Amino acid sequence: MKFLHDILEKQKPMFEKGGKLEKFYYLFEAGESFAFTPSTTTPAKGAHIRDAIDLKRMMMTVVIAMIPALLFGIWNVGYQHFLATGNPNAELLDIIMIGTIQVLPIVIVSYTAGGIVEVIFGIVRKHPINEGFLVTGMLIPLTMPPDIPLWQVAVATIFAVVIAKEAFGGTGMNILNVALTARAFLYFAYPTDISGTVWTYLGDKAAVDGYTGATALSIAAEAKTGTVTAALDGATANWAGAESLFSFNNMLIGVIPGSIGETSALMALIGAIILVVAGVASWKIMVSGVVGALVMGLIFNLAGSTPFMQMMPHYHLIMGGFAFGIVFMATDPVSAAQTETGKWVYGFFIGLLTVLIRVFNPAYPEGIMLAILLMNVFAPLIDFYVIQANKNRRLKRIHV
Amino acid sequence: MNIKTRKGFDINLVGKAALQIGNAEQSETFAIKPTDFVGMHRPKVVVKEGDVVKAGTPLFFDKKLEKALYTSPVSGEVVEVKRGAKRKLLEIKILADKQIEYENFTKYSVSDMANLRGEDIKESLLKSGAWINIIQRPYGIVANPEDAPRAIFISAFDSNPLAPDYDFLYKNEGQYFQAGIDALKKMVDAPIHLTTNGKAEVSAIFQNVRNVEQHTISGPHPAGNVGVQIHHIEPINRGEVVWTIHPYGVIQIGKLFLEGRYDASKKIALVGSEVTTPQYYETYIGANVSKFLKNNLKQDHVRVISGNILTGTAIEKDNYVGFYDNVVTVLPEGDRPRFFLSDGWLAPTSRLSYHRALGLLSFLNPKKERVIDTSLNGEERAFVETGVMEQVIPMDILPLQLVKSIMAKDYDGMESLGIYEVIEEDVALCEFVDVSKHRIQKIIRDGIELLREG
Secondary structure: OHHHHHHHHHHHHHHOOOOOOHHHHHHHHHHHHHHEEOOOEOOOEOOOOOOOOOHHHHHHHHHHHHHHHHHHHHHHHHHHHHHHOOOOOOOHHHHHHHHHHHHHHHHHHHHHHHHHHHHHHHHHHOOOOOOHHHHHHHHHHHOOOOOOOHHHHHHHHHHHHHHHHHHHOOOOOOOOOHHHHHHHHHHHHOHHHOOOOOOOOOOOOOOOOOOOOOOHHHHHHHOOOOOHHHHHHHHOOOOOOOOOOOOHHHHHHOOOOOOOOOOOHHHHHHHHHHHHHHOOOOHHHHHHHHHHHHHHHHHHHHHOOOHHHHOOOOHHHHOOOHHHHHHHHOOOOOOOOOOHHHHHHHHHHHHHHHHHHHHHOOOOOOOHHHHHHHHHHHHHHHHHHHHHHHHHHHHHOOOO | OEEEOOOOOOOOEOOOOEEEEOOOOOOOEEEEOHHHOOOOOOEEEOOOOOOEEOEOOEEEEEOOEEEEEEEOOOOEEEEEEEEOHHHOEEEEEEEEOOOOOEOOOOOOOOOHHHHOOHHHHHHHHHHHOHHHHEEEEOOOEEOOOOOOOOOEEEEOOOOOOOOOOHHHHOOOOHHHHHHHHHHHHHHOOOOEEEEEEOOOOOOHHHHOOOOOEEEEEEOOOOOOOHHHHHHHHOOOOOOOOEEEEOHHHHHHHHHHHHOOOOOOEEEEEEEOOOEOOOEEEEEEOOEEOHHHHOOOEOOOOEEEEEEOOOOOEEEOOOOEOOOOOOEEEEEEOOOOOEEOOOOOOOOOEOOOOOOOOOOEOHHHOOOOOEOOOOEOOOOOOOOOOOOOHHHHOOOOOOHHHHHHHHHOOOHHHHHHOOHHHOOHHHHHHHHHHOOOOOOHHHHHHHHHHHHHHO
């Protein structure tokens, strides 16, 4: 690969100070350091060897962990399409084709829109282009409904990167999770396009009899009598081919309508295993998040008056975007609590608030997004108290 | 006290020194570099080129600590007083005699030593140059003789990668070590803590030492760092001063009294994957390394480091060993660009990593001795990853928050987050594992300097 490096090196002077394309140095640098590990060596004083990891590899690990969710999402978008249009036995290839045509443009738009913003900020602020967007660019499409207009994806991505990240100083400085900000932006700016019956891609075909565009969570939230499981069973009872669409197993595996990557708790679990084994995401946040959700679910069970409150707590883990959110969004190291003790508290409250918001929010049945954004804001406060405790321990030692 | 630590990381590298003395020619020149003494602001030279000195003759002193003299390790002629930009003193070079002559200091028998007065001991140490071995915490600088330390701490082993074996380094020096301890004990009215490795057999010279409080510590590196040991035995609080001293320094102090001379002879280990025969050499403080490296390197494109690979200083192949160093490490330079798919950031690699992220496979074989080059393996980025530095620092300290408080020049934050307890070596592993490739050790030193000035 030396010849390729030589070619790049030959172009370099053009981009360096005084060169014709000096302004685009960081764009060139991004390309070069993407292809080749920079030849930079450790300084003459200090640690002379460094760990083989770099931020690119770490971010790529997260992207890899999302691949199962993405692939399953592609399949599921296609499958839900055929299920809703009366062809539940469609060929696998057709299913994947529909899914790919629907999902891939969203991914491409997200990466392109965000990438352009990153490059512009890199050039203007004269700093290297950060790898953080490798992850954000994938998270955004996975949280989108399959039917989302592409221009909205672009607008939301640009908004999120500019307002949630660059306005705070760029990668590492943001307070809110960038991908969730994109989703929240759409939720508030274009509410009609991100709620109701947008969770299944129908295309130009008509839905079959008995089809319901609702998600499991909205059915559960609207159940007035009986149990949630009965309501879920009843919702699709007249839908040929999808009579038990919202069974426990379907919700666990993710064969239900919803955002592209969020439906499958199983794929999120696979992602979680990859992230935890790789040591890239905090297992403390994931575990305490699950515990928080279960605790709140149990409290509702004890106090509950509505069927949704009476629902078995573990259903919260497989419904909606809880699993995806707690694995990929809550563990974002920059917007999460940064102290190890703080991570326990942070995750616990995300789980707890998710269930609380789900049950009490009359407008929107999902809670994980708002819970994480809310706790993003509280994370520095949690850290403050953990750090304060550490300082106090040190102060207490002084025995005058 | 028996201390157990779990946090940390042992780095196993190819090129450990064989327990033998190599017979290379002795270095012709020796040099003392004021830059080895961190925090020294204004060295004042007292010799000039052409002067003839003995081992123990003063070469310079710090204008802020005039009593402590920095003396010549060997006898011979001062051949160069090298200065850099703004006349900054870089090194004082001495062409050594074949037979070393020593300045005369008073010699005591073991029984005489009982009658020594603390003040006399201090004066001898300051005058002879042996004082420089005493380092004070906080700050990690040469101790101020006016201070009354709360305690003295000695770490009796080195857990750094490719560290020399103290048992071999200080064989047969037990009586000097004991004499050094006795002198220190008489000089300061404070406990002396000696910490040995709980995972290995205790070296003979440290086993039955009197006048010390013995402790053991077991755990991965940095368990051998005196800073970690202080933290667990009796941590430093604001306003307190403790002293640390390397066993070599204790022995040197012992020799000063029992032999009546400033003896700067020492063994250094030449280690690292690029050394043909990694082994020990007998020489003196500040030795020129060229004779030891001659015909002893596997290739030319190497980095020679005075000290270990976590905290040492890169030197030229004909340069001098640092004052406090007892090891010289030679590594391959890592300035080769690596294509991302073949051996770069996306390809699976067995290059050493504390992490297990995508394609980092070294955790499958943690005991394997590796060859590692000096590549930064990435570029500096904003802090993104959290929680990993905490895993390699076995102290109740929040390293990331401490580093950030220094970067923000938050004086109160630095103090209350524990800057008094650490020096560079204590956070060296944080620098190693940092995904964002920051110079953590330099940041810590900058913070210490801020506090010293403030």
